[in-house]
Amino acid sequence: MTQFISAIRLIVPDYDQAIAFYVGLMGFELIEDSEISEDKRWVLVAPPGSTETRLLLAKASNEAQEEIIGEQAADRVFLFLETYDFDSDIALMERAGIDIIEEPRIESYGKVVVFRDPFGNKWDLIERH
Template sequence: MPQFISAISLIVPDYDQGIEFYVGLMGFELIEDTYLSEDKRWVLVAPPGSTETRLLLAKAENEAQEEIIGEQAGGRVFLFLETYDFDEDIALMERAGVDIIEEPRVESYGKVAVFRDPFGNKWDLIERH
């Protein structure tokens, strides 16, 4: 029986700030934004065309969660965004002011650049050969 990861929880300081960056700046699709209570929402975003894995933007609920915002991977690259048009996507990110922390380079597997979201999470943008 096939399985897949449907969502990865990404802790953010505020739901709307997360939506503003991922949907407004990065061009992700807002898949769902459901209010579960006065303080809790179910917010799913995904890159355009993504059919399985989504990011669940989870608002930090306490001090311990606030402290790990941007550090869920212990300082390593946490998420990997694959593209079929690296040059266009990196140019869009640069124009939008996304924090590119490692300039684009060519590796044995393809083109890659490391960027950081406004919450401190490191991402790889990758176009495989």
């Protein structure tokens, strides 16, 4: 049996603001943006070339959800974005003004840098050896 994780829900304050960041600045692909109800949409984005796992951008719909925006991983790195061209990707991120919160470093598994999306979520950008 083959299985995979198809989507990870990321709670955001606003659909269009999240699309502007992930698609407009990060270069992700907008896979789907469908209206479910008057105030709810099904918004899937994914890094270019990704074929399985997507981010489901979910607008907070109550106070409890609003309180955890950016804190879904309790101030730890939440998501891990792998790349085959770390240097080019970090240069694009810097030009786009993405919040890189520490200096890039070399670890036993490869190059890594931590960045933060505008909602407070921490990410690792990783290029494995």
